[in-house]
Amino acid sequence: MENGYRSYHPYVQFLYYLCVSILAMYFNHPLFLIIACILMVFVNISHDGGRALRKWGLVLIVMSMIIIVLNPFLVSRGTNILFYFRDKQVTLEATIYGITMSLSLVIVLIMFVSFNLVLNGNRFLFIFSKVLPRTAFLIMLAIRFVPLLNRRLEEIGMVHRIRGMSMTEGSIRERAKIGMLRIQLLLTLSLEEAIQTADSMKARGYGIGKKSSYIPYKMEKRDWGWLLTLVLLFLICIVGGSLGYGKIQIYPELGTLHFFLLDWILFVCMISIFSFPLIAEGREKLRWIYLK
Amino acid sequence: MDIFKINDLSFRYPDMENKVLDHVTIHIPEGEFVVVCGPSGCGKTTLLRLLKTELAPVGESTGEIYYFNKLLNSWDNRKLIEEIGFVFQDPENQIVMDEVMQEIVFSLENLGYSHFEMRKRVAELVHSFGMEHLLEYKPSELSGGQKQLLNLLSILLLKPKVLLLDEPTSQLDPVAAKDLIIMLERLNKEMGITIVLVEHRLEELFAIADRVLMMDEGKIVHAGDSKEVIYKLYKNNDEQFIPYVPAVSRLYLEIEQFHKIENIPLTVKESKEWMNELPSDVENSGQSVQDSFSITHHDTILSVKNTYFQYDKDLPMILKNLSLQIKQGDYFAIIGGNGSGKTTLLKACLGMIKPQRGSARYLGKDITKLKGKELYKKFAYLPQNPRIYFIQDTMVKEMQEVINQHKIENGSAKIEEMLDLFGIAHLRNRHPYDCSGGELQKAALACMLLSKPEILFIDEPTKGLDPISKQHFGKIIKELHKTGMTIVMVTHDIEFAAINAHRCAIMFDGAITVDGTPKELFKGNYFYTTAINRATRMSNLPEVLTLEEALEIWPDHVLTY
Numbered sequence: 001m002e003n004g005y006r007s008y009h010p011y012v013q014f015l016y017y018l019c020v021s022i023l024a025m026y027f028n029h030p031l032f033l034i035i036a037c038i039l040m041v042f043v044n045i046s047h048d049g050g051r052a053l054r055k056w057g058l059v060l061i062v063m064s065m066i067i068i069v070l071n072p073f074l075v076s077r078g079t080n081i082l083f084y085f086r087d088k089q090v091t092l093e094a095t096i097y098g099i100t101m102s103l104s105l106v107i108v109l110i111m112f113v114s115f116n117l118v119l120n121g122n123r124f125l126f127i128f129s130k131v132l133p134r135t136a137f138l139i140m141l142a143i144r145f146v147p148l149l150n151r152r153l154e155e156i157g158m159v160h161r162i163r164g165m166s167m168t169e170g171s172i173r174e175r176a177k178i179g180m181l182r183i184q185l186l187l188t189l190s191l192e193e194a195i196q197t198a199d200s201m202k203a204r205g206y207g208i209g210k211k212s213s214y215i216p217y218k219m220e221k222r223d224w225g226w227l228l229t230l231v232l233l234f235l236i237c238i239v240g241g242s243l244g245y246g247k248i249q250i251y252p253e254l255g256t257l258h259f260f261l262l263d264w265i266l267f268v269c270m271i272s273i274f275s276f277p278l279i280a281e282g283r284e285k286l287r288w289i290y291l292k
Numbered sequence: 293m294d295i296f297k298i299n300d301l302s303f304r305y306p307d308m309e310n311k312v313l314d315h316v317t318i319h320i321p322e323g324e325f326v327v328v329c330g331p332s333g334c335g336k337t338t339l340l341r342l343l344k345t346e347l348a349p350v351g352e353s354t355g356e357i358y359y360f361n362k363l364l365n366s367w368d369n370r371k372l373i374e375e376i377g378f379v380f381q382d383p384e385n386q387i388v389m390d391e392v393m394q395e396i397v398f399s400l401e402n403l404g405y406s407h408f409e410m411r412k413r414v415a416e417l418v419h420s421f422g423m424e425h426l427l428e429y430k431p432s433e434l435s436g437g438q439k440q441l442l443n444l445l446s447i448l449l450l451k452p453k454v455l456l457l458d459e460p461t462s463q464l465d466p467v468a469a470k471d472l473i474i475m476l477e478r479l480n481k482e483m484g485i486t487i488v489l490v491e492h493r494l495e496e497l498f499a500i501a502d503r504v505l506m507m508d509e510g511k512i513v514h515a516g517d518s519k520e521v522i523y524k525l526y527k528n529n530d531e532q533f534i535p536y537v538p539a540v541s542r543l544y545l546e547i548e549q550f551h552k553i554e555n556i557p558l559t560v561k562e563s564k565e566w567m568n569e570l571p572s573d574v575e576n577s578g579q580s581v582q583d584s585f586s587i588t589h590h591d592t593i594l595s596v597k598n599t600y601f602q603y604d605k606d607l608p609m610i611l612k613n614l615s616l617q618i619k620q621g622d623y624f625a626i627i628g629g630n631g632s633g634k635t636t637l638l639k640a641c642l643g644m645i646k647p648q649r650g651s652a653r654y655l656g657k658d659i660t661k662l663k664g665k666e667l668y669k670k671f672a673y674l675p676q677n678p679r680i681y682f683i684q685d686t687m688v689k690e691m692q693e694v695i696n697q698h699k700i701e702n703g704s705a706k707i708e709e710m711l712d713l714f715g716i717a718h719l720r721n722r723h724p725y726d727c728s729g730g731e732l733q734k735a736a737l738a739c740m741l742l743s744k745p746e747i748l749f750i751d752e753p754t755k756g757l758d759p760i761s762k763q764h765f766g767k768i769i770k771e772l773h774k775t776g777m778t779i780v781m782v783t784h785d786i787e788f789a790a791i792n793a794h795r796c797a798i799m800f801d802g803a804i805t806v807d808g809t810p811k812e813l814f815k816g817n818y819f820y821t822t823a824i825n826r827a828t829r830m831s832n833l834p835e836v837l838t839l840e841e842a843l844e845i846w847p848d849h850v851l852t853y
Contacts (some may be wrong), residue, residue, distance in 0.1 A: 015447060037672055070806060074498060094452060101448050119391070121391075122390070123390050123395070140389055140390055140394070141388065141389075143390045144387070144388065144389060144390040144432075146430070147430075147432035147538075148384065148385075148432070150679075151432075154368070154644075154676065155675055155680055156680050157644070158639065158642060158644050158673065158675065158683055159673060159675050159680050161642065161643070161644060161667065161679075162642060162667060162668060162671045162672065162673040162749075163668055163697075164664050164665065164667060164697065166663065166664065166669030169664065180684060185680070185683065188725075189679065189680065192679075192725060193382070193385045194385075195381060196382055196385040197381065197385050197386065197387075197388060199347055199386075199387055200380060200385070200386035200387075200388060201398075202346045202347065203346055203347055203373070203377075203378040204373070204398060204399035204404040204446065204447065204450075204783060205346075205370070205374075205403050205450075207402070208370060208373060208396075208402060208403065209370070209402075209403070209404050210404050211402055211404060212400075212401055212404045212405055212406065212407070212410075213401055214393070214394070214397040214401055214407065214410050214411075214414075215407060216393055220672075221439050270848075292819040
């Protein structure tokens with residue numbers, strides 16, 4: 001059984017990711033975004049020590065650098081001109097806009113890394129199956145096929161290597177021919193074996209009547225609690241944002257970065273939303289420490 | 293009360309001349325454990341499928357099948373799906389979902405059970421099967437035996453009254469097969485579920501079955517209590533079915549002169565009881581037991597040295613400091629359970645994987661570097677599923693392809709020679725997918741031998757073969773070996789290895805723990821040995837490994853007291 005954040009109901013997790021991705025695009029105050037970004041990195045570290053994120057690290061840095069550098073050179077809107085480049089103005093506003101945009105994007109991408117780790121495969125399908133049950137079932141069947149195809153392809157490769165039908169030598173034409181042959185063989189073989197799967201489905205009554213579905217996850221009290229908390233905090237953020245808080249004016253002229261009281265309130269709300277997984281994990285850790 | 297009453301049932305597939313089932317009449321009482329056996333193509337699977345309406349093959353059928361005194365077709369579909377469960381041969385292909393829990397409840401979901409009922413049944417059965425620990429895995433990560441248990445469990449959730457099983461253990465290793473059979477016995481004894489089992493591997497089943505049916509060419513040729521059937525087979529000297537009889541019973545019937553039906557041993561325990569009554573002065577003659585195979589002193593052609601392998605940095609080591617030497621003209625069998633690394637070793641020997649440390653070498657050359665001609669002229673590989681070998685749509689075309697590739701002169705004469713040698717001339721224009729497993733094996737071997745390879749690798753050749761085909765296959769390989777071909781076989785069929793191989797190795801935990809002749813290796817083991825060996829160990833008689841050996845060395849005069 002999984003502990004901490006991962007043990008929460010998929011709905012709650014899904015709502016969390018929904019809130020995170022919307023808020024990351026909604027607010028554009030650099031401080032909001034920077035803190036949000038740092039929190040998301042910590043969330044990822046809490047999942048697996050940041051292993052999955054590390055693979056993406058370079059991509060994320062290079063991508064945000066490109067956006068930050070390119071945006072001011074491509075967009076010349078704004079009033080505060082920093083300097084001229086080939087007779088075009090490079091403005092402070094465009095630079096700031098590039099920074100906020102890249103931060104938003106990075107947050108969303110980091111969120112997807114976490115999403116992938118937590119709401120993987122069946123948890124995602126569970127949510128999906130509420131909306132599109134048939135499609136979800138089809139996806140399930142397709143996913144099941146991946147390891148089967150893989151195993152068969154490997155076996156075919158082994159036989160073909162010994163028969164002198166290699167994919168790693170010879171002219172491109174020959175290789176393509178052997179490749180096609182392999183795929184053809186794989187497909188005929190899989191079709192043949194899929195008949196057995198179909199038989200097995202039929203034998204167990206697939207398609208005989210209305211299908212019920214087993215719900216492996218249960219909404220518990222704490223799930224409801226977090227669900228409501230997230231909704232409440234999210235609403236505050238949205239309403240506050242619509243009044244202009246948590247946001248800065250960029251075009252045509254950069255507004256103030258000053259924090260007003262409501263900004264602080266929104267800031268705290270956002271931090272609470274973003275750190276939900278951290279709180280969930282942290283609470284578990286603390287409990288263990290106190291138990292000892 | 294009869295659960296099934298089959299009256300004068302005949303069945304013919306469309307476009308086929310002969311009937312697959314020919315006036316079959318059987319009554320199966322509720323709670324019986326019935327075992328059906330017979331050579332491939334004898335109609336046993338067709339019979340089993342006709343009992344499950346959803347799977348009934350299309351064709352022309354006459355006669356009636358009654359289920360609880362009412363025609364099978366007149367029952368409600370839903371009731372039949374629930375009450376008649378069917379387990380298939382291939383453990384992998386019958387799993388539909390990508391998660392163990394989803395797979396378990398698949399049948400319940402289809403029949404629209406409430407969530408409460410599902411949770412109740414799952415909780416009860418998963419626990420009593422002891423399968424809680426499997427729930428976290430993906431089906432593809434389970435072993436063959438665990439997959440088959442999962443399939444059984446999914447069906448049991450519907451509370452069936454009868455289980456139909458089509459060769460459920462043929463793809464499993466002996467330990468997993470035994471587990472499944474014990475489970476079936478439990479279901480039969482404790483819950484009274486009727487079981488109809490089609491199977492080739494009968495060693496343990498004869499002792500459990502209430503009734504044995506032997507089929508041939510669509511007819512039931514022998515039926516009755518296990519001991520009765522065995523007795524009748526011997527009395528009629530029925531060559532075709534005697535190989536099905538457990539070795540311990542055969543030993544008794546071959547040696548004991550005045551045999552009685554009720555004394556025929558079916559298990560090692562019964563066999564020991566019988567042996568203890570025999571005079572014990574045979575012991576001395578047992579000392580002369582010698583390996584009939586002379587140890588070869590040829591050059592090493594394949595060597596694997598101190599090899600380590602893992603599929604990924606984070607995954608466990610599969611091969612650990614493994615060393616292996618195969619000499620010219622060897623007949624070598626590698627034996628081991630699931631997950632012991634035998635398949636990985638085979639891959640290393642074929643150069644499919646590159647070990648992290650160490651290497652596999654053929655005549656001193658790294659096998660992973662061998663390419664094209666060096667490889668296909670010298671090596672041959674018979675996969676577990678021989679279908680994979682075939683690319684063309686008939687056997688002859690396939691052989692022609694090999695002739696073209698190897699530029700062999702007067703090819704068509706060679707093809708005819710091979711077809712005759714393997715006795716598969718009638719299959720020449722057959723599509724490979726229309727042949728049985730045994731036929732495919734022979735055809736694939738015929739193709740490979742056209743190019744006269746030096747070393748032949750075989751992966752699990754006896755999976756799914758009936759005893760007769762197994763004997764044939766053993767004979768063919770023996771002939772090939774005599775012509776000087778080196779043979780390396782990976783198998784978990786210990787009887788087969790003990791009878792055929794000249795050298796065996798046991799793989800355990802990624803390394804070859806011991807290797808030697810079959811006699812050195814298997815004698816005295818508990819599990820990795822033959823039933824005859826288990827019976828003769830610590831008995832009045834000399835310890836032997838196979839029936840042939842027993843008949844050879846036990847002098848007649850002692851036993852004719």
